[in-house]
Amino acid sequence: MTRLERSIGVVLHAGVITSSVLLAVGLLLTLAGVSSDFADLLLHVGILILICTPAARVAISTVGYAAARDWPFMTLTLIVLAELLASAAAALVFNRRL
Numbered sequence: 001m002t003r004l005e006r007s008i009g010v011v012l013h014a015g016v017i018t019s020s021v022l023l024a025v026g027l028l029l030t031l032a033g034v035s036s037d038f039a040d041l042l043l044h045v046g047i048l049i050l051i052c053t054p055a056a057r058v059a060i061s062t063v064g065y066a067a068a069r070d071w072p073f074m075t076l077t078l079i080v081l082a083e084l085l086a087s088a089a090a091a092l093v094f095n096r097r098l
Contacts, residue, residue, distance in 0.1 A: 004064035009058050015053030022046030055084045 014023075026042030029035060058081045065074035 004061065004068070005065065007059055007060050011056050012053060015049055015056060019046045019050035019053070029088065055081065055088075058084060 022042045023046035026039045026046060029039035029042065062074055062077040062081060065071075065077060085091055
């Protein structure tokens with residue numbers, strides 16, 4: 001397994017574990033009726049981390065390909081990253097949050 005593959009694995013693993021823990025704690029707090037604002041915050045952050053995990057994977061891939069001087073793959077991952085960021089910005093604009 002290459003260094004890039006290990007880095008991607010760590011990012012994906014950390015993102016899924018962190019979001020799962022936050023979502024589970026937020027759900028438990030909601031079901032227990034404890035501090036609804038804090039539970040909502042945990043749920044929102046957990047979902048945000050889960051959504052951002054694939055974008056982080058693409059960003060790590062871009063850096064890894066640049067370090068390896070693999071320009072075609074770096075260009076492709078930059079295009080994918082740009083599309084991910086553009087779709088996130090469009091979602092914010094269309095929901096009037098930006």
